[in-house]
Amino acid sequence: MQQTTESVRFDHVYKAFVARGSEPVLALRDVTFQARPGEFVSLVGPSGCGKSTCLNLLAGLDSPSDGTVAHDGDPVHGVNTSVGYITQEDNLLPWRSLRGNVELSMELRGVPRRERRDRAQEFIELVGLAGFEEHYPHQLSGGMRKRAGIIRTLVYDSGVVLMDEPFGPLDAQTRVILQAELLRLWERSRPTVLFVTHDLVEAIALSDRILVFTGNPGTIKRDYRVDLPRPRDPFHIHETPGFGELHDALWSDIRVEIEHARGVS
Ligand SMILES: Nc1ncnc2c1ncn2[C@@H]1O[C@H](COP(=O)(O)OP(=O)(O)OP(=O)(O)O)[C@@H](O)[C@H]1O
Ligand SMILES: [Mg+2]
Numbered sequence: 001m002q003q004t005t006e007s008v009r010f011d012h013v014y015k016a017f018v019a020r021g022s023e024p025v026l027a028l029r030d031v032t033f034q035a036r037p038g039e040f041v042s043l044v045g046p047s048g049c050g051k052s053t054c055l056n057l058l059a060g061l062d063s064p065s066d067g068t069v070a071h072d073g074d075p076v077h078g079v080n081t082s083v084g085y086i087t088q089e090d091n092l093l094p095w096r097s098l099r100g101n102v103e104l105s106m107e108l109r110g111v112p113r114r115e116r117r118d119r120a121q122e123f124i125e126l127v128g129l130a131g132f133e134e135h136y137p138h139q140l141s142g143g144m145r146k147r148a149g150i151i152r153t154l155v156y157d158s159g160v161v162l163m164d165e166p167f168g169p170l171d172a173q174t175r176v177i178l179q180a181e182l183l184r185l186w187e188r189s190r191p192t193v194l195f196v197t198h199d200l201v202e203a204i205a206l207s208d209r210i211l212v213f214t215g216n217p218g219t220i221k222r223d224y225r226v227d228l229p230r231p232r233d234p235f236h237i238h239e240t241p242g243f244g245e246l247h248d249a250l251w252s253d254i255r256v257e258i259e260h261a262r263g264v265s
Contacts, residue, residue, distance in 0.1 A: 006073065007160055007192035008035040008058060013067035015053055027053045029217040031067070035209075037159065038190040042203035044254065045213025045221075046261045051196040053218075055162040058194065059085050071160060084153035084161040084191075088168045090145040092137040092152075098124065098144075099133040102152050109156060123151040127181050143174040147181065154185050163195045167202070179205055179234040187231065200250050204243060205234040212253045215261040222253055 015028040027050040035041045043051045056062045057069045060080035069076045071083065084105075092101045102120040111119070124130055127147040137145055146167060153161060167175045179202060186193065197203050203210050210224040228240050237243060 005036060006034045007037040007039070007071070008033075008041075008194065009068070009070040009073075010034075010054070010057075011068040011070070013054075013057065013064045013069055015050065015057065015062070016065045026217040028064075029219045031219055033211055033220055033223065035192050035194065037192055040186065040193045040195065040206055040208045042195045042197055042207040042210045043213065044197060044200065044203055044210060044250070045218060046215045046254070046257045047198075048216045048218075048261075049213040049257070050216070050218030051213060052164055055085070055164055055194060055196065058160070059083055059162060082158055082160070084156070084158040086149055086153050086161065086163045086166045088165045090137070090149035092145055092148055094137050097134045097136055098129060098140065098148050101137070101148055102155055105152055105156050111156070119155055123155045123185075126185065127151055143170055143178065146170060146174075146178060150178075150182065150185070154189075154191075157189050158191060160192045160194070163193060165196050165198065167197075167199075175199070175202065176234050182206065183232060183234070200247055200254070201237065202234075203250070204228070204246055205232055205237040210250065212250065213257075215257045221257070224250065 010031050010033050013028055013031040016024045016026050018024045045051060057064055060076045060078050071080060099120055103116045106116045124133060129147060167178050204226055207226050211220050212222040214221045228242055
């Protein structure tokens with residue numbers, strides 16, 4: 001392993017998708033960025049700009065057409081089991097109880113039963129799901145299923161957590177509650193996070209940095225540092241000095257890309 005202070009590194013990454021019988025689609029063009037250990041980095045940009053593709057490359061579910069994607073200094077080749085991946089769908093197993101779902105990732109890693117049970121219970125209680133341990137996913141609300149999906153990944157200490165619009169379909173109030181819970185969980189072990197969202201307020205509330213992507217093919221247009229103090233309270237993030245300026249700057253960057261994608265000049 002090389003000496004490195006980076007948890008994640010994208011170095012001049014290109015990704016083209018080639019489908020039989022049609023022109024190749026260039027999804028990513030010359031994407032370069034790094035994330036330090038413990039940094040919370042959001043990826044924002046118009047639909048189709050390659051945000052999910054970036055996460056898939058780091059998870060090793062796909063490989064770059066050119067350039068390097070590295071985790072802890074080592075290029076990713078094949079499925080990268082040392083990252084946690086929380087997708088937009090909660091992907092809970094319907095035949096397992098809430099407890100069984102939360103224990104799953106630890107089971108796969110051979111964590112002894114007693115330790116598994118205690119750790120799962122601690123996390124279930126942390127997000128207010130005590131009393132629902134034996135409920136099955138169809139007996140939980142949308143917000144409860146999201147919580148279960150999130151703690152299932154955060155319950156084991158992976159150094160890097162990938163989150164792809166994890167709060168996508170939820171109502172505004174539940175989103176903010178879950179943002180606050182996510183920050184509390186993240187503060188406990190401080191994994192590096194790559195977080196995809198379309199919600200700029202959410203990106204500001206959570207992140208240390210926000211990468212703004214151009215429309216297709218995606219490349220990084222701006223790398224914003226979010227200097228608002230921590231711990232942060234997502235319920236009152238709008239009132240934090242500096243919020244308004246940052247939100248305006250982000251929005252004007254993104255608006256240009258969205259209008260460009262829609263053919264508005
Ligand atoms: N497996 C694939 N085969 C062919 N093209 C793909 C594949 N996956 C993604 N693409 C294309 O690559 C581009 C980037 O897709 P990606 O899913 O990364 O975008 P995104 O930024 O996550 O968008 P959204 O915000 O809508 O989720 C799109 O043009 C998409 O059609
Ligand atoms: Mg996506």
